[in-house]
Amino acid sequence: MEYSSFIGIIQIVVPAVLVLTMAYLMLKAFFENERDQKRLDIAMKAQNATLPVRFQAYERLILLMERTSPFKLLSRFSSEDLTVPEYQLVLITAIRQELDYNLTQQLYISSEAWAVVRSTIEELIGIINTLGKQLPNEASGRDLANLIIEYFKDNEVSMPNGRAIHYLKQEAQKYMG
Numbered sequence: 001m002e003y004s005s006f007i008g009i010i011q012i013v014v015p016a017v018l019v020l021t022m023a024y025l026m027l028k029a030f031f032e033n034e035r036d037q038k039r040l041d042i043a044m045k046a047q048n049a050t051l052p053v054r055f056q057a058y059e060r061l062i063l064l065m066e067r068t069s070p071f072k073l074l075s076r077f078s079s080e081d082l083t084v085p086e087y088q089l090v091l092i093t094a095i096r097q098e099l100d101y102n103l104t105q106q107l108y109i110s111s112e113a114w115a116v117v118r119s120t121i122e123e124l125i126g127i128i129n130t131l132g133k134q135l136p137n138e139a140s141g142r143d144l145a146n147l148i149i150e151y152f153k154d155n156e157v158s159m160p161n162g163r164a165i166h167y168l169k170q171e172a173q174k175y176m177g
Contacts, residue, residue, distance in 0.1 A: 057108035058172040064102045069161040079141030087141030088132040120164040
């Protein structure tokens with residue numbers, strides 16, 4: 001009898017263990033799926049919350065590029081009664097202040113886009129300094145302004161700000177629909 005009762009117990013225990021194992025595996029898969037779904041929902045909510053801020057960053061940086069474009073700078077700051085070094089200082093200070101006001105925007109854009117913004121600013125400052133060195137210190141700020149205009153009127157010279165704006169627009173497009 002012991003042998004038949006042992007077989008009877010095995011006939012009951014083995015299917016029960018199989019059912020429990022299947023139930024465990026199914027519940028585990030269900031809960032993992034639920035956890036993954038919650039993570040995905042949280043990530044989507046976070047992305048939806050940061051997307052407007054990211055677009056505002058692109059807007060502000062494009063505005064920065066517009067405000068620091070050479071022709072806009074020259075129209076905003078008078079060169080009257082200034083020497084070349086004084087006018088250089090005015091222009092470079094304005095460019096650096098514009099960048100300083102927008103430093104936090106790098107948090108919301110890619111490192112590559114921020115590098116484009118920074119290199120554009122440095123390129124502009126370098127161009128202004130290079131052109132300023134071509135004139136005597138006693139020359140007027142108007143002479144420097146005219147030299148800057150002539151430099152960028154040349155069709156072979158592309159405006160660094162325009163390239164940066166194009167890059168920022170392309171990157172922002174990646175986040176649109």
